[in-house]
Amino acid sequence: MRSGLRRAATAGVLALAGLGAAGCGGGGSGRAIVVYNGEHLALTRAFASAFERATGIAVRLRTDDGVVLADQILQEGGASPADVFLAENSPELVELDEHGLLARLGASLLRQVPARDRAADGRWVGVALRVSSLVYDPALLPRRRLPRSIVDLAAPRWKGKVAVAPLDPDFPPVVGAVIATRGAAAAAAWLTGLKRNAVVYQTEESVVAAVNRGDVACGIVNQYYWYRLRRETGPGGIHSALAFFPAGDAGSVVNVAGAAVLSSSRHRADAERFVAFLVGPAGQRLIAAGDDFEYPVRPGVPASPALPPLDRVAHTSIDAAALGDDREAARLIVRAGFGA
Secondary structure (H helix, E strand, O other): OOOOOOOOHHHHHHHHHHOOEEEOOOOOOOOEEEEEEOOOHHHHHHHHHHHHHHHOOEEEEEEOOHHHHHHHHHHHHHHOOOOEEEEOOHHHHHHHHHOOOEOOOOHHHHOOOOHHHEOOOOOOEEEEEEEEEEEEOOOOOOHHHOOOOHHHHHOHHHOOOEEEOOOOOOHHHHHHHHHHHHOHHHHHHHHHHHHHHEEEOOOHHHHHHHHHHOOOOEEEEEHHHHHHHHHHHOHHHOOOEEEOOOOOOHHHEEEEEEEEEEOOOOOHHHHHHHHHHHHOHHHHHHHHHOOOOOEEOOOOOOOOOOOOOHHHOOOEOOOHHHHOOOHHHHHHHHHOOOOO
16 A cells, blocks of 8 residues: 555554554445455555456455554454455564464465565565665666665765665565664664765655655665556656665565455464465466566466566565564664754
């Protein structure tokens, strides 16, 4: 779920540091499931509509930022009305799994998703993938001068030249990747330097737009924001470019959007059927056919032709357990002064 000004972005990150309902069509069977949706609403509506047509099971959506919904599920516990949680980033799923709130999925469902893109204990599966990247303005920053690593952006020469959206829920997983690859102390030092250098924006959409306008030389974003901007403006409106950090660098971490069935669900069979639809051929083709610009997680389903194939993009896959639940990342973000 995304909007120009997300009311929950700051609250979500600060909630991590401290630790609206929308319906789709009505299927004709009288059966219904409730999906707490932290993914982009247009894509989830497409999932829900197609699933309803195929099964007659109605899907009722409650959409907000994933960190906010995960916190809500933690508070609701076994009384949650949700049957399925669809999260934009894996740390939200990891957190709920740590608290024993997710049901184990069936073996036939799990086999449809590569092991690296699902929980080791079988309690959630990946649905779509994005890659962290650097958007830049070639007029301000020639390609030959791009940083070799995301941690280079803490160096003094980048002061005033790098845009970030530290309270956007997509930023903590990047910090988590730095923690996983370099350790918490190095991540804290990197954030301190980045805070000195950064031009701060509310959302990653704003970061992409600012770089494209020439307001700032570069910015840290998930790759799909740039492709969306290109769709919105047309090729003639694009004055920026996208670069990927080398494979193995935390700056090119693959972010996994995923789905889980809540252990408290009173419609578990129908809920698992919905998750199976998301990772099945029909659901995965909706990702490729839409304008969300995420990569399907299912092998053999090609991404949108607007995207370079994932195997041709430098990227870094980090085990979801190693990436963690975002809480340490969020604490470091606030400690660096970004939450003020």
